[in-house]
Amino acid sequence: MTRLHPVVAEVTQRVTERSAAGRAAYLGRVEAAAGTGPARGRLACANLAHGFAASDAPSKQALRGRTKPNLAIVTSYNDMLSAHQPFETYPRQLKQSVVRAGGIAQVAGGVPAMCDGITQGRDGMQLSLFSRDVIAMSTAVALSHDMFDGALLLGVCDKIVPGLLIGALSFGHLPTVFVPAGPMTSGIPNGEKARVRQEYAAGRIGRAELLEAEAASYHSAGTCTFYGTANSNQLLMEVLGLHLPGSSFVNPGTELREALTDAAARRATEITRQGGEYTPIADIVDERAVVNACVALLASGGSTNHTMHLVAIARAAGITLTWDDLSELSAVVPSLCRIYPNGPADVNHFHAAGGIGFLVHTLLRAGLLHDDVQTIAGHGLWRYTTEPRLRGGELTWEEGPKQSLDLDVLRPADRPFARDGGLKVLNGPLGTGVIKVSAVADEHRVVTAPAVVFDDQADFLTAFQDGELDGRDLVAVIRYQGPAANGMPELHKLTPALGVLQDRGQKVAIVTDGRMSGASGKVPAAIHVTPEAALDGPLARLRDGDLLTVDADAGRLDLTGVDLASRTPQGRAPQGEEWAGTGRELFAAFRATVGAADTGASVFPSYGAPRQEVPVVQAV
Template structure:
């Protein structure tokens, strides 16, 4: 491997230095929680009896003794969501695989799994981001019984994987493997789906045609095939060493998928303190792994949601990651993949073109990834340059491709689609925001126009339907969409309408303290703006007609109003009715406690206790 790229090395070094106190405290607690032999050995007899009361005689005998590790299974299974439906059969399969490997497994608990695709534009979307922290807490509850020596995490989609990982990191002494279900097979091409959505927004096709296209796109079990947050999650878990190599993008219901699931269960057993390869999750998720995740996210054009989730995950491990770190990395990490919405291909095409095995190989060769890391497959990220292959009913790993099989979809670092990662930070007198430029054409990356201010996406859509947005260039300002206002919902229902206006020749952009996620498309969108309007950010003082500049290339987001005049304005206030109904009132404490977007938009403390009795 070549020497590390100097910017990657410098960013890593400053994260290490910035995080030194908190990371040291985290590792001290993690080390203190670890012990040789079964965790359940610490339990009193009555406690232990409760832990195996419902087990069969064979498992009960094993759990009474102290000669076998016990592996926890935590699952996001439900049979409504396509990505999680395959998990129904996984626990029984994994229990057998663990038993064959000399351990025992118990289903420790479930976590909620909601779908942003279903709640898009609905009130329920206001629970979505907060569900990540609920999932983290649910994971912690599942593991709280001190019965377990390792964990198998069954999760795929948007907030589920980050939440499960944050929860697992609170039990950082336990080895943890994430077990994916894989993407559904390819359906209606993504560019055709996007075209029909835009035709519907323009009124050229009806609901029946739109539903037919959507059903042809989302048609079977497995993850949605576009490169949104769900598939970005899978990529991150693999490149951060928490999946087995090659596990991310194997379709459900295939022999290889079943073999990888068995292999994950067996591997979890081997990583416990019983063996010679004890590898706790708190040691895997270190500063180098976090940087690797950032680099891979940028190189593949992944979801902007991870500007929130990676920050929150890092903090759960005592590591302080900032948007400046991501921005500096983005400037030197080339864009290697064109997967919808950044291209026409889907994740199945990406996987066939060489997938993560080739991506990791190319980034390692360019010195953009750290190889010297711990993973669930062993030491060294080079292991993730291999491809999983079926060997009878088991799985083996072979050397992966050293060249792309389709350069329209995937390229090497020496011949990228773009010299930068397509994720940039915007700064100005409105605050700081994130913009994903990898799907935005260069000619659309600078917009200067009057503000059109909205406080509900439905009001924007109504204005579009009424033809009130057809006249000239503008910057749509959608405020009170941040975590403290209403939970920071995704705003993808705006994308087709904005796309119609842009295609008509208008120069349009979006500025919001809400989210757009991995499906951020061809219209320049400044998202995650912080400070948000609900906590007094400048966005609350923007008025219709104010001139706004969004320049993605220069990294500028500027409101052309004199500071004195802006300060003299009364700030708008959010409508209280936004946070009642559909369960939203149950999350009032979350809205009151949540931190800003650039600190992960989390309800958990952003600092690790540094006192010696932090465990008390």
């Protein structure tokens, strides 16, 4: 057995020690819930009758007793989002498969599912991050009826999977299986898509040409094929042991996809108490599994959103994960994947090159993952080096590839694209942030330039279109974009314009307390900066012309020759009637109570640290 890397071991030990009290309290609640529920057998007659009133006669008879497990299906289906459209037919298929496996299943509830790609640059984007916690609460409502012995959770995209998982962890005594739907088949090459976007940003083509390219890229049912938060979710659920091995990136509408969906239902039935292999989700999501997820995120160059989601997920399981943990792991976890926007390939190419099975294999061999973990497939992460296959119509798992089939996309740990991970933590007088470096060329990793400060991304885009940013080096500061300011929308629309400036030979970077997710690519982007401007963080005191340094190599976010303590804040977050419309007024309580980005940016009190006075620091 390969010896665990000492840094991985040290980080895991520190996380475990730091989390001892919280984890013990969480497991105590799980144990109490397991002892008193699910309470289907103890519900009063009227309660139970309500619970099966709409069921068919065989299901009613089964639900009267306690011998058959009843599985809750919680779905994020809607037919507007390509990633979630395949879930339309899943409940019926899952129910039938559960019955064949000896159980019963009911659709317990639905959760909202919004798309950041649709809401980019629109007011609705300001609800996106908060939707994660709404989904967690919706999941809890769905599971709250004491009718269930396990759960099947249907979700794919950005906030949906983290929200489902946070909600499920509140019912840690329930065995839980996540059921993916898979990515759409490949459209136009990602490099061509990026080129067309920059051509449009530069004004050289019109909207019709841009729409044609976008429609050729996002063209069918299934997850978008670039490696943003949605596909990062899928990879992390598999490495956490909550998907069946090899199931994340099988395309919708295929025989293998259908067989894997049936198998997920069957496995969920088997791991209930009545199924004989009781495996509650609390036993799966432990400190070692959380560290595994961090390593997989770093090695694959996954979405920066998970610097918040993983922290929030960990806290839902009583585990305290910090950005410093991610930073220490990133120093020793090599970058092994080049998936767009970190390279030209998409997730279908990654899957064909060896995919998650090979990634887990090479990380295990390098001692960078814990193998001694529980999963829905059984004990040991080695199970996730196997691949599903259909042989004569029967689903089997076979040994996966032991070498990459395309070294331009996926590499072994001893031949990485880079010796460090795809994410870094930045510190300095402007606060703490994160940067995705997996797609940033070496010559662009350190940028020192005057600040150009904006309080809204629309103002930056106007300045770009008017030529005000041409011909000079700059660090664009987009502030008042944090969770307390406006819900922390993603700022994807900045990427093409910044790319145009960089391609012209200008040195450019961006610093923001907002998000950019998988869209942060070749331009260095210091994001999630905390304390945020709306809470009197240092960004609120910056002025045009201040000399800033974004140093991805040294992990620094510096300011030269400025005494911030002598300045008063400028600009502000939206207020009053500026919040009216698109449902934003309904989220005032979220903006008032949300925690900081580095504590998960959650409205749940146990996740975020209480707000404190933010000290104003002076540049060195």
